[in-house]
Amino acid sequence: MGEVAANIEALRAAVAEAVAAGAQLVVAPELATSGYVFADGEEARAAALRRDDPRWEAITADLPDGVVVVVGYAEDAGDRVFNTAAVLTRSGRLGDYRKSHLWGEESRFFAPGDAAGAVFDTPVGRLGVAVCYDNEFPEVPRRLALAGAEVLALPVNWPLVDRPAGERAPETIQAMAAARSSRLATVIADRHGSERGVAWTGGTAIIDDDGWIAAAAAAGGAGPVVATLRLRHPGDKSLPPHNDLFRDRRPDLYT
């Protein structure tokens, strides 16, 4: 919580571990550089990074070519602070997405973004990015898939909520359904353990484009979690012999 230098070093080491395991796309949790449970806006601002902060170099300097890293962070944007996800490669920053659906007390610390998820062209394909509560609005993964996203990177911080015995976290179920509805593989990176009395779900998981869990964190929730996703041809939403998940839509009727 608030220990930015230590968090960046932990990120650097975790990304290196994932890359050593063969990962081409690495996703870290929401607000991974800062912590989540801020006491006030000043604390959030103190832990915020500018996009051009030289400390980003520590995470990207040793990346192999073609590897993409998505990291949630508190973004210092001058007059405002955002809950943002950075899309990074060694050769350059591909972009940033600012969370637009703010949960809980986040509006005390962050301004809302002005897009409902975003899509970036990356070395691993067209990459959708959303942050945590964004994905509980089914419109978000849907619109990213319709915009051509092949994989969704989803940094989250899921506070642990009650669920019936034997059930997955509800947010996981929502992500599985969204993945299947739009054939959108989804890489979830969650916080684990607890922070200032908030227990986390530890829901880190990789969901394939049929909506099934390809790999998930063991009990406790620690990463890294690594899986190989075999994606269909980009944009192929066909359900042979008669159907297609996108062509069967009736957008004229969705008003």
Add this chain to the structure above:
Amino acid sequence: MGEVAANIEALRAAVAEAVAAGAQLVVAPELATSGYVFADGEEARAAALRRDDPRWEAITADLPDGVVVVVGYAEDAGDRVFNTAAVLTRSGRLGDYRKSHLWGEESRFFAPGDAAGAVFDTPVGRLGVAVCYDNEFPEVPRRLALAGAEVLALPVNWPLVDRPAGERAPETIQAMAAARSSRLATVIADRHGSERGVAWTGGTAIIDDDGWIAAAAAAGGAGPVVATLRLRHPGDKSLPPHNDLFRDRRPDLYT
């Protein structure tokens, strides 16, 4: 398959059994009066019912006041046949919804409807109705909930598909997610057994407005399945203390 008189008698008996168990809303599967696996359009037409067919009386005549029954049927609409769900009470027919997302070979037998689900005012509240594949388009349950549906009646015929060991049917996961996203309790009535070589999922289940399974058919899939749903105040989508599932939407960003 095609034995309309026998199917209506089976429906009458099943509805009476559910009512005797205390049900106020009874949902039967898609195409419950006709069978599903038609060989050709002539067979579908031969098993179709007009809305004013006197045989509907057999299902409704003995209903207690206030009970609502939703039945999937092949609708003879003169020049066209639709895959329709009827919303019935003893004192009158409240309406019909024609499936608009046709799956598999259905377009050989049925014309598509011109609405993506529908909402009816009934003695059990504002009732959303969709049919099977409709609900795999997240836009459908979402728009019904936004239109005020408190409960979704979902007649389905889910052909059994592969799934990982220990997982629920994918359509169930999609319905759970949709229910939670919009706080929309969902009553699924599925076919079971098999028909002309098509094995059915037997996914009959009642999902509460948090997206959890309140009751589900036992192995084999036979009904009736009965549960008491405790619904929140109609239209209450609040997530205290800071959030609201609907007010937190950013529809301006969903284009």
